[in-house]
Amino acid sequence: xxxxxxxxxxxxxxxxxxxxxxxxxxxxxxxxxxxxxxxxxxxxxxxxxxxxxxxxxxxxxxxxxxxxxxxxxxxxxxxxxxxxxxxxxxxxxxxxxxxxxxxxxxxxxxxxxxxxxxxxxxxxxxxxxxxxxxxxxxxxxxxxxxxxxxxxxxxxxxxxxxxxxxxxxxxxxxxxxxxxxxxxxxxxxxxxxxxxxxxxxxxxxxxxxxxxxxxxxxxxxxxxxxxxxxxxxxxxxxxxxxxxxxxxxxxxxxxxxxxxxxxxxxxxxxxxxxxxxxxxxxxxxxxxxxxxxxxxxxxxxxxxxxxxxxxxxxxxxxxxxxxxxxxxxxxxxxxxxxxxxxxxxxxxxxxxxxxxxxxxxxxxxxxxxxxxxxxxxxxxxxxxxxxxxxxxxxxxxxxxxxxxxxxxxxxxxxxxxxxxxxxxxxxxxxxxxxxxxxxxxxxxxxxxxxxxxxx
Amino acid sequence: xxxxxxxxxxxxxxxxxxxxxxxxxxxxxxxxxxxxxxxxxxxxxxxxxxxxxxxxxxxxxxxxxxxxxxxxxxxxxxxxxxxxxxxxxxxxxxxxxxxxxxxx
Numbered sequence: 001x002x003x004x005x006x007x008x009x010x011x012x013x014x015x016x017x018x019x020x021x022x023x024x025x026x027x028x029x030x031x032x033x034x035x036x037x038x039x040x041x042x043x044x045x046x047x048x049x050x051x052x053x054x055x056x057x058x059x060x061x062x063x064x065x066x067x068x069x070x071x072x073x074x075x076x077x078x079x080x081x082x083x084x085x086x087x088x089x090x091x092x093x094x095x096x097x098x099x100x101x102x103x104x105x106x107x108x109x110x111x112x113x114x115x116x117x118x119x120x121x122x123x124x125x126x127x128x129x130x131x132x133x134x135x136x137x138x139x140x141x142x143x144x145x146x147x148x149x150x151x152x153x154x155x156x157x158x159x160x161x162x163x164x165x166x167x168x169x170x171x172x173x174x175x176x177x178x179x180x181x182x183x184x185x186x187x188x189x190x191x192x193x194x195x196x197x198x199x200x201x202x203x204x205x206x207x208x209x210x211x212x213x214x215x216x217x218x219x220x221x222x223x224x225x226x227x228x229x230x231x232x233x234x235x236x237x238x239x240x241x242x243x244x245x246x247x248x249x250x251x252x253x254x255x256x257x258x259x260x261x262x263x264x265x266x267x268x269x270x271x272x273x274x275x276x277x278x279x280x281x282x283x284x285x286x287x288x289x290x291x292x293x294x295x296x297x298x299x300x301x302x303x304x305x306x307x308x309x310x311x312x313x314x315x316x317x318x319x320x321x322x323x324x325x326x327x328x329x330x331x332x333x334x335x336x337x338x339x340x341x342x343x344x345x346x347x348x349x350x351x352x353x354x355x356x357x358x359x360x361x362x363x364x365x366x367x368x369x370x371x372x373x374x375x376x377x378x379x380x381x382x383x384x385x386x387x388x389x390x391x392x393x394x395x396x397x398x399x400x401x402x403x404x405x406x407x408x409x410x411x412x413x414x415x416x417x418x419x420x421x422x423x424x425x426x427x428x429x430x431x432x433x434x435x436x437x438x439x440x441x442x443x444x445x446x447x448x449x450x451x452x453x454x455x
Numbered sequence: 456x457x458x459x460x461x462x463x464x465x466x467x468x469x470x471x472x473x474x475x476x477x478x479x480x481x482x483x484x485x486x487x488x489x490x491x492x493x494x495x496x497x498x499x500x501x502x503x504x505x506x507x508x509x510x511x512x513x514x515x516x517x518x519x520x521x522x523x524x525x526x527x528x529x530x531x532x533x534x535x536x537x538x539x540x541x542x543x544x545x546x547x548x549x550x551x552x553x554x555x556x557x558x559x
Contacts (some may be wrong), residue, residue, distance in 0.1 A: 017496050018473060024489055025480040029494050031542040036537040041499065048502045053509035062508070062521045066528020075530075076535035079544075085537060086491050093497045096527035100503035103519045107510040116460045176487030195555050214497075216489055221500040222516065226463050228503050234463055235470040236499035245494040336483055343486030350544040361483050433483070 001050050005230060009047045014235035016040025021239060027356050044232045079351045080308045083341035084142035084179050087135045087210050090217050095130025097220035098187065101125045101227050105183060113178055117227060122175040122183065124223035126167065126190040131216045133194030138209055142340055146199075159262060160196045167193050197292050201263065204305065204382075204421035208251040208262045215244025247342055254336035254362075256388075256399040279430035281417070284437055286444065289411060290451035296373035298329040299364065302402050303345050305421075306379015306414065310441035316378065317352040319449045326452075331358050331372075333365030333402045335383035365402055372407040377428075379413070379441050381420030386427055396422050410434040413444045488541045495534025501527035 017040050022034025071090075075084045101124035105113075113121070140146040170186040201209055222237025252259050293299060301320070307313060320330040334355065338345045346359050360368060369375065377384050380402075387394035388401045404410050410433060417436075419425060428434055437444055481489050504523035510516050 013499075014470075017499075018477065021474070021477045021493065021496075022480075024478070024485060024492055025482070027485065027542075027545045028547070030485055030488060030545070031539060034488070034535060034538045034542055037492065037496055038539075041496070041501075041531055041535070044499060045505065048505045052506065054505055055508040055512075058508045058521050059505060059524060061523025061530050065509050066525040066530075067532045068529070069525075070529040070533030071536055074533045074540060077537070079541070082487060082491070082537075082541070085533075086487075086494055089491070089533050089537075090494050090497075092526040093494065093500060093530035094521045096498070096504055096530065097500045099519050099523035099526070100500060100507050103507040103510055103516060103523065106516055106519070112458075124528055127490055154536070211490065214494055217494065217497045219499070221497045222504050224500055226460065226467075226507070228506060229459055229463065230502060231463075231466055232502060233499050236496050238470035239477070240472040240497040241492045242471045243478045244491065246478045247490065250483075271459050310512060314522070335484065341487055342490065343483055343488070346484040347487045347541050347544070350541070353544075353546060356484055356545050359484050413555045 001047070004204060006047055006050075010044060010230065010232035011235075013040040013044035013047070013232050016043065017236055017239055023032075037383075042370070046393060054350045055216070079348050080111045080311060081143070082347060083206060083339070083344060086341065087142060087206075087213070089141065090210070090213050091132045094128045094135060094213075094217045094220050095219075096128075097217070097224045098125045098128025100224050101128065102187065104227050105180075106120075107316055118178050119175045120223045120226035122171050122186060124220050124227055125183070127185045127216050127223065128170050129187050129190035130194040130197070131213055131220055131225030133191045134198045134209070134216075135194075135213050136194055137198040138206055138213065141198075141203055142206055146281035156200055160193075160264070163189070163193050163196055172365065180346075191386040197263065202421065203340065204337075205255075205262050207342050207344075208248055208255070208259070209245035210341055211244050211251055212259075213239050213244075215248060218242075251337060251342060256396075256402060263377050266355055281429050281436045282432075282434065284411065284435040286437070286447035286451040289435070289437065290448055290455050292409060293323060293328070293374055293376075293448065293455040294326055294452050296328055298331070298368075298372045299323060299374045299376065299408065300331045300333050300334070300360075300369060300404075301335045302338075302365075302375060302377045302380050302384055302404060303342060304335075304351065304378065304380025304383060306381075307441055308339060308344065308348055308379070310339055310379065311441035312378065312440075312445055313348045313352040315442050315445035315449065316349075317354055319445050319452070320354070322449050322452050330366060331365070333362075333369070333404075335359050335362060335380070335402050338383055362400055362402065366406070369406040374409045374411060375390065375404040375407040377410065377412040378445070381414070381422075381426055382422045384412075384428055385420075385422075385424070385425070387424065391427075395424060398401055404428065405433070408433070411437055413437045413439065413441055415440060485545075488538050491534055491541065492538040493530055495538060498527050498531035498534060501531055
């Protein structure tokens with residue numbers, strides 16, 4: 001195969017990525033878009049194998065192991081664990097990019113590497129390494145292996161900052177001089193920085209972190225593309241890099257915090273000094289609530305991370321079905337950062353067979369809330385906290401929220417009055433018109449479903 | 456034409472703009488499959504890993520290449536499969552009514 005033909009076929013693969021991503025823009029075409037992108041990947045791999053000098057044993061072994069592990073995880077992992085799975089896959093991708101650049105460096109073996117190639121090797125190894133360890137820490141935090149609260153210690157910011165600066169310096173030195181020791185040192189330090197960077201970030205900020213790491217893995221792939229001069233890598237990497245950056249920006253906007261605050265602010269963790277203030281709350285029971293729900297015209301459900309933790313999405317669907325049979329309109333208000341990953345709630349609800357036209361984004365939900373009879377807040381807290389709108393001294397002030405207090409009745413299903421991720425109290429619980437249903441989400445929803453059947 | 460590296464920069468820049476345009480059109484409801492799908496695409500680095508297996512024949516190179524191929528393959532296979540699985544769950548409203556057999 002001539003190099004020109006090869007290059008054109010790589011371009012075709014990249015085109016498939018672009019078409020695939022475009023089709024990902026609508027639920028109707030998204031699945032076929034994913035398949036098209038996958039076909040592009042297959043094309044790129046096949047093109048690489050033709051006439052190539054590869055070690056078939058190493059290759060075969062690597063492909064077999066990778067495919068088996070990847071397929072197993074993809075098929076078996078529950079939707080509630082999707083954030084950590086994406087984080088883990090992302091880490092593997094970053095590692096691969098770093099290793100490929102590293103392998104190229106080893107192969108060059110001290111011969112004169114052109115300046116720009118050496119620079120991209122360093123970029124690829126460093127960013128790939130950060131992506132790898134950062135993603136693995138994110139995985140551990142989401143999976144509960146590491147604590148979800150930000151792990152801080154005295155002088156933490158100074159240490160993280162110093163390490164990051166050191167990494168930049170070392171990388172520049174490696175990029176200019178190209179000595180093996182410096183090169184590997186920068187890679188090693190990058191692994192450390194990945195850990196120290198993500199460790200202090202709290203669980204509910206993980207959507208931003210994963211989106212950012214997603215972007216970094218794309219950039220690492222693109223850098224590797226420069227190292228081996230392959231346009232499929234450069235284009236694919238650029239697409240993913242841009243995608244991740246946009247999602248990161250969307251997330252930080254949705255939380256009304258700067259990316260700096262998310263990465264370095266050690267936000268949340270329950271010690272923001274705002275535990276329950278001990279005001280009066282009005283409680284309700286499934287039986288009482290069932291009547292209000294059954295005779296409502298419109299109900300909106302606001303799901304949060306608590307729904308995922310309680311694995312209550314199916315119970316919710318049952319309840320919604322019961323209500324819809326009685327002529328109640330049921331909608332779902334999805335806050336952009338509900339859950340632990342952008343779009344996490346949507347996937348959980350889709351898994352439970354909720355049709356996607358009932359899933360409303362922030363603006364649509366807020367418009368509809370004024371005409372909603374009952375709002376069911378299930379496992380969500382900060383995203384419905386009116387302090388973000390009314391209290392200028394609140395840490396979450398300015399964050400766009402789902403304004404559930406616009407509806408006639410608000411019901412909050414929660415296990416207790418403990419604060420959400422931001423560690424602050426929620427005035428929503430104490431206002432008139434709000435009823436609290438203290439129970440596990442899954443049990444509460446199942447009880448409600450049963451109670452409504454009796455109405 | 457220009458040096459390959461410079462061409463690469465041009466391609467990278469244009470692709471970034473394309474990426475920007477494409478991704479801003481994806482609705483929030485599809486952000487999770489977008490992340491897993493774009494993540495799978497970043498596994499294109501597998502191409503580099505495949506080439507790397509043919510590089511050195513010493514143990515270090517072989518091990519590096521094996522790990523690179525395996526890691527990238529996990530990313531690619533796992534990523535596309537899980538994205539497909541997720542997207543299969545997004546059911547059209549019409550389908551749902553037809554299957555339930557009830558009108559509203």
